[in-house]
Amino acid sequence: MGAKVVVLDRDGGAARHVANRIGENGMAVEANMRDRGRLAAAVEATIERFSRVDILINNAGVYPRMPFLELTEEQWSDMQDINLAGTFRMSQLVAAHMVKQRSGKIVNISSVTFFLGTKLLSHYVATKGGVIGLTRVMAKELGEYNIHVNCITPGAIQTASEKFFVTEEQSREFLTMQSLKRRLQPVDVARVCAFLAGPMSDGMTGQTVNVDAGWAMH
Numbered sequence: 416m417g418a419k420v421v422v423l424d425r426d427g428g429a430a431r432h433v434a435n436r437i438g439e440n441g442m443a444v445e446a447n448m449r450d451r452g453r454l455a456a457a458v459e460a461t462i463e464r465f466s467r468v469d470i471l472i473n474n475a476g477v478y479p480r481m482p483f484l485e486l487t488e489e490q491w492s493d494m495q496d497i498n499l500a501g502t503f504r505m506s507q508l509v510a511a512h513m514v515k516q517r518s519g520k521i522v523n524i525s526s527v528t529f530f531l532g533t534k535l536l537s538h539y540v541a542t543k544g545g546v547i548g549l550t551r552v553m554a555k556e557l558g559e560y561n562i563h564v565n566c567i568t569p570g571a572i573q574t575a576s577e578k579f580f581v582t583e584e585q586s587r588e589f590l591t592m593q594s595l596k597r598r599l600q601p602v603d604v605a606r607v608c609a610f611l612a613g614p615m616s617d618g619m620t621g622q623t624v625n626v627d628a629g630w631a632m633h
């Protein structure tokens with residue numbers, strides 16, 4: 416859609432693969448969402464290369480499953496540090512530039528599991544609920560700078576990593592829960608990101624948009 420895109424991931428090879436497909440408007444950065452110093456350097460590199468930053472999509476996240484009664488302190492903290500604190504860190508670093516520009520669009524990726532209370536994901540669901548709360552407060556505090564902050568709660572999306580742990584039977588089960596009888600693809604979420612990152616959503620902030628093919632009906 417004409418955007419210049421910085422692809423940040425802890426997996427540098429994957430980031431470069433995507434950035435190469437975007438071409439001269441793409442740039443890859445290898446950085447971990449847990450490392451504030453690396454994230455700050457990534458934001459500076461973005462400003463150096465493209466002069467400004469108009470859009471931030473906070474998408475990096477992990478979702479290993481674990482029964483609540485077996486969760487360790489370390490597993491809990493790791494999850495919070497990547498999914499929730501990572502969103503806080505990156506948003507704060509980027510918002511500093513958006514405040515100067517007096518404009519910006521931030522899109523946070525939460526999850527429909529927050530509405531469903533999905534089993535084996537207590538640590539994950541807690542982070543994704545946190546992301547919704549963070550979205551609302553950021554929207555209130557940053558609104559005066561014309562910075563929009565919204566959130567998407569994806570349903571079951573058929574990503575490459577999902578194939579590692581979702582069986583064909585579970586995949587069919589998802590369809591029985593959804594109103595629309597097709598598996599959602601990454602592009603279904605990307606299109607709503609594009610809407611929330613562009614001018615069509617200029618009247619919205621602090622909102623959570625559910626992209627789950629009619630599962631939770633939030």
Ligand SMILES: NC(=O)c1ccc[n+]([C@@H]2O[C@H](COP(=O)([O-])OP(=O)(O)OC[C@H]3O[C@@H](n4cnc5c(N)ncnc54)[C@H](O)[C@@H]3O)[C@@H](O)[C@H]2O)c1
Nearest residue numbers: 424425426447448474475476497526569570571572574576
């Ligand atoms: N796939 C689904 O069904 C689904 C549903 C709801 C929400 N989500 C959310 O969507 C987002 C993307 O999920 P996905 O399914 O595409 O997963 P994915 O594993 O395919 O992609 C996540 C990416 O984040 C990167 N990443 C993970 N930890 C990182 C870290 N500490 N620092 C930097 N990069 C890191 C990974 O390397 C990977 O490229 C996540 O926030 C996830 O919680 C996914």
